[in-house]
Amino acid sequence: MASKKEADRATAGCIIGLVGIVLLIPSLVLAIFYFFVLKSKYLQNPSAQRIVDTPRMLAGIGVGGMSVGGLLFLAGFVAFIGGSIAKDAGVILLVFIAIPLVSALLVIVIYIFRIPVLAMGIIGDQENDKLFFPCDMQSYTLGDYAIMRFVKDACSVDSVNLSEINKLTRGYGVDLYVHGEFGSRKITMSTKQKRDECLAMIQAFVGKKGLVFSEMERY
Helix, strand or coil, X not given: CHHHHHHHHXXXXXXXXXXXXXXXXXXXXXXXXXXXXXXXXXXXXXXXXXXXXXXXXXXHHHHHHHHHHHHXXXXXXXXXHHHHCCHHHHHHHHHHHHHHHHHHHHHHHHHHHHHHHHHHCXXXXXXXXXXXXXXXXXXXXXXXXXXXXXXXXXCCEEEEEHHHEEEEEECCCCEEEEEECCEEEEEECXXXXXXXXXXXXXXXXXCCCCCEEEECCCC
């Protein structure tokens, strides 16, 4: 009887692992397709300038992959040890397995669409008076998290009008803050070099003197 339970637990763990593989493989195809959709939408103008930040995209891939792997491992672990739980607790066990599985699916959905957004980098389109960049989620309220607004925003490209930018601020480390009539936006790059490259592009397109109003940098 014990061996049968062990076999059932091992089978459940393998099934969950296969679910992860089945979900991740097509997600890569969808991610590549979404990247070309974004490219055709935001890089139509030949004069548009793009700051590519590959290290940040790779970091996003790593974090997303580890998150999915950890959640699937947790679901598999719960299923593997579940045979020792009383039959009456079957519904509770199912819930505990479903939570990490659903979470993993959610992470994969974000992974599919977030990585292409990061791969696009920062785009300055002076002809159309636009600056495009990944959405800034710093000003979220508890209500925004409750309605899972981050799912939509993580997969979207934000934009502001270049003509409305009146101040740029270097943040600590690799952050750049863009201020204007639209409020404030945070742009995060992988290195200070990339951050300053982005800053120089915005300065050149906006064409205002004294645009870098202040610095929050610590060296």
